[in-house]
Amino acid sequence: MNDRVLVVGAGFAGSVVARELADHGHKVLVIDKREHLAGNAYDCHDEKGVLVHRYGPHIFHTNSERIVRWLSRFTAWRFYEHRVLAEVDSVLYPIPVNRQTINSLYGLNLSEEEAQQFLEKVRIDKPVIQTSEDVVLASVGADMCDKFFRGYTRKQWGLELAQLSAGVASRIPVRTNSDDRYFTDTYQFMPLEGYTRMFERILAHPNITTSFGVSFADIEDKDAFKHIVYTGTVDEYYDYCYGKLPYRSLAFEHQHFEQAKPFQPVGTVNYPNTHEYTRITEFKHLTGQDCAGTSVVYEYPQAQGEPYYPIPRAENEALYKQYKQRAEQETRVSFVGRLAQYRYYNMDQVVATALKTAEHLCEVLK
Ligand code: FAD
Numbered sequence: 001m002n003d004r005v006l007v008v009g010a011g012f013a014g015s016v017v018a019r020e021l022a023d024h025g026h027k028v029l030v031i032d033k034r035e036h037l038a039g040n041a042y043d044c045h046d047e048k049g050v051l052v053h054r055y056g057p058h059i060f061h062t063n064s065e066r067i068v069r070w071l072s073r074f075t076a077w078r079f080y081e082h083r084v085l086a087e088v089d090s091v092l093y094p095i096p097v098n099r100q101t102i103n104s105l106y107g108l109n110l111s112e113e114e115a116q117q118f119l120e121k122v123r124i125d126k127p128v129i130q131t132s133e134d135v136v137l138a139s140v141g142a143d144m145c146d147k148f149f150r151g152y153t154r155k156q157w158g159l160e161l162a163q164l165s166a167g168v169a170s171r172i173p174v175r176t177n178s179d180d181r182y183f184t185d186t187y188q189f190m191p192l193e194g195y196t197r198m199f200e201r202i203l204a205h206p207n208i209t210t211s212f213g214v215s216f217a218d219i220e221d222k223d224a225f226k227h228i229v230y231t232g233t234v235d236e237y238y239d240y241c242y243g244k245l246p247y248r249s250l251a252f253e254h255q256h257f258e259q260a261k262p263f264q265p266v267g268t269v270n271y272p273n274t275h276e277y278t279r280i281t282e283f284k285h286l287t288g289q290d291c292a293g294t295s296v297v298y299e300y301p302q303a304q305g306e307p308y309y310p311i312p313r314a315e316n317e318a319l320y321k322q323y324k325q326r327a328e329q330e331t332r333v334s335f336v337g338r339l340a341q342y343r344y345y346n347m348d349q350v351v352a353t354a355l356k357t358a359e360h361l362c363e364v365l366k
């Protein structure tokens with residue numbers, strides 16, 4: 001019997017568990033089928049020297065002081081509050097919808113109180129909120145739903161708002177003040193030297209060995225490990241025995257422009273009704289990097305490809321439950337993270353669930 005723990009996946013889920021176990025004296029082998037650590041949060045310098053996020057823009061935000069404290073052991077931070085505009089009929093509007101969005105869309109000059117009254121008039125009463133369509137109609141009404149949400153959602157998920165759980169659209173608040181920040185969490189920053197550097201420090205521990213370009217399937221003697229922490233897709237782990245869990249994928253198109261001026265006025269511009277891509281993100285806004293040119297990423301949603309998003313809807317949840325029940329019976333395997341728990345988690349939520357798992361494992365693996 002090997003005295004090591006095997007961690008499958010070097011993203012937030014796997015790396016946080018690995019570090020906690022290592023700090024508590026356990027020997028850990030971390031593998032990832034990709035050639036690098038940090039999972040989807042991986043960043044690197046492109047050929048023009050601009051720090052870019054290979055798998056789309058990652059902005060750290062949380063209300064949890066504990067999580068900030070934990071991560072701050074491995075990185076300093078750059079204060080950054082993300083802003084997003086949506087292009088509708090060639091005009092840019094703040095997203096989430098706020099007072100300014102309403103005023104410029106309808107040529108009004110409403111105060112905060114008047115904006116509230118405006119929303120009261122246009123919103124559609126929904127006694128039960130079940131789907132994302134219910135959420136949007138009940139908050140901003142039919143017109144803004146069509147302008148900002150329907151098309152974007154159709155592109156992003158390949159589904160109608162009404163086919164998605166309420167939780168998807170609930171991620172986006174509606175405001176009647178002029179706050180144009182995308183997130184309002186207490187802590188909003190970017191790792192000062194990037195996510196990859198932060199992960200290198202998380203995994204730099206004498207009890208941790210890493211091996212990249214290695215898939216779980218490549219591990220021959222799985223029984224040799226005293227425990228397995230699995231952060232890949234849970235349906236794949238069980239050989240799709242109950243059927244395939246749907247995941248949404250994306251294709252990322254990275255481009256560089258040799259210009260000193262910004263490509264766009266804010267970090268991200270959303271395109272709800274035009275183009276095949278959903279949004280363009282310009283990295284300089286996020287990182288504050290001072291360089292000659294500028295690099296951006298376009299996101300094209302795809303049905304096939306790397307599994308980036310669990311798709312939150314009732315029938316998928318029911319299928320996941322079958323896997324979850326089986327997973328809960330395992331004593332030698334823990335399932336953690338966005339893919340293994342089939343949850344639309346943000347990074348801070350993954351850190352939270354990973355810390356909880358690690359705490360439990362430190363108890364049972366003593
Ligand atoms: P992952 O990062 O996916 O890591 C899992 C790792 O396991 C991967 O590296 C994978 O290669 C490896 N793996 C899988 N299967 C196997 C196997 N069989 N063998 C070996 N290795 C395997 N969150 C935020 O908080 N803010 C944001 O702004 C934000 N933006 C996002 C933008 C995009 C486009 C996407 C897709 C996600 C975004 N997120 C954001 C969510 C964030 O990426 C996740 O919450 C977080 O990265 C999940 O960490 P994880 O470890 O669970 O999964």
Ligand code: UDP
Pocket residue numbers: 086095148149150152153156168169171172270272
């Ligand atoms: N959304 C939308 N229009 C927008 C922004 C978001 O319709 O301009 C909807 C869409 O369904 C999206 C969801 O709200 O998938 C959540 O958006 P968020 O920005 O949180 O998604 P992320 O890219 O972070 O997963």
